[in-house]
Amino acid sequence: MDNLMAYIAVVIVLAMMPGADSMIIMKNTLNINSNAGRVTILGIVLGHLFWTFIAVIGLAVVIANSIILFSTIKYIGAAYLIYIGIRSFTAGQLVSVDDLKEKQQQAKGQLGEAFRQGLISNILNPKVLLLYITIMPQFMTVGGSIGENQQLVILAGLLIGISSLWFLLVVELVNIMKKWLKSRMFQNWLAKGAGVVLILFGIRTALDA
Numbered sequence: 001m002d003n004l005m006a007y008i009a010v011v012i013v014l015a016m017m018p019g020a021d022s023m024i025i026m027k028n029t030l031n032i033n034s035n036a037g038r039v040t041i042l043g044i045v046l047g048h049l050f051w052t053f054i055a056v057i058g059l060a061v062v063i064a065n066s067i068i069l070f071s072t073i074k075y076i077g078a079a080y081l082i083y084i085g086i087r088s089f090t091a092g093q094l095v096s097v098d099d100l101k102e103k104q105q106q107a108k109g110q111l112g113e114a115f116r117q118g119l120i121s122n123i124l125n126p127k128v129l130l131l132y133i134t135i136m137p138q139f140m141t142v143g144g145s146i147g148e149n150q151q152l153v154i155l156a157g158l159l160i161g162i163s164s165l166w167f168l169l170v171v172e173l174v175n176i177m178k179k180w181l182k183s184r185m186f187q188n189w190l191a192k193g194a195g196v197v198l199i200l201f202g203i204r205t206a207l208d209a
Contacts, residue, residue, distance in 0.1 A: 007139040011159050014131075015166040020081055020201045024121055025167050027088045027194040028114040029174040036114040037171035043118025044167070045160055050123055052156040055132040056149050064133050070126060077124030078206035084117055085198030088191055126205065132156070 021044050029037035054060045063069045122128055132152075136159075140151045 003139050007155060008158060008162065010135065011162045012166075015159075015163040018197075019127075020121055020125060020198065020205075021118070021163075022167065022170055023194055023197050023201065024084065024117055025170055026174050027084075027191060027198065028110075028117065029171050030178060030191045030194065031088065032110045032114060034171050034175040036111055037174065038168065039111045040114045040118035041164055041167045041171070043115040043120075044122045045164060047119050047122025047125075048128070048156065048160045048163075051128055051132050052153060054129075055136075055152055055156075060129060060133050064129060070129075073124055073129065074126040074208070075206055077121065077126060078202045080121060080124055081202030081205060082199050083202075084121070085195045085200075085202060088195030088198060090195075126208075131159075 025037045025040045025044075028040045051060065054063070063073070136152060136155045139155060140148055142148065146154075
């Protein structure tokens, strides 16, 4: 892993690029609260751990090389993004800062859904799979003092750590913006906008070759 700093730079750029994960985090932070955004990140992290395990045991290459398996993941993932995008767009009035305490019980029930959205969308994201079999191997040293699987785990850990830090920052920024812009109508339209973007991400995922 001679190019570790280059890999870290690539991961930082990838983490900061707008994608389905960041939009789901923003949507849940807007629709529910900052805890929902953080729980969504936890789901995303577990999704990455799933793909790390799959890559370590060698199944990631098998899935990527199977047209049926890869296409199945791609289309189910695209459909799921469109589904949660529609859910966000058609959601009712958002929980405002003023009445958040009165809605705590409802929010607790939504935390589980936020976690599942982060987990499922990551597991069903074909771009995450490709990341493990195309980008990571470029920064691994074959025949080095550290085994390839160990290198993969280290690179995946860096990806998860850097991405999580960025996503936590996104949650805080969205939460600050939500407190500043207390208008329920404005927050509602922001959530609808996030829903539209998720739908577009789903469509793009389905159409990607």
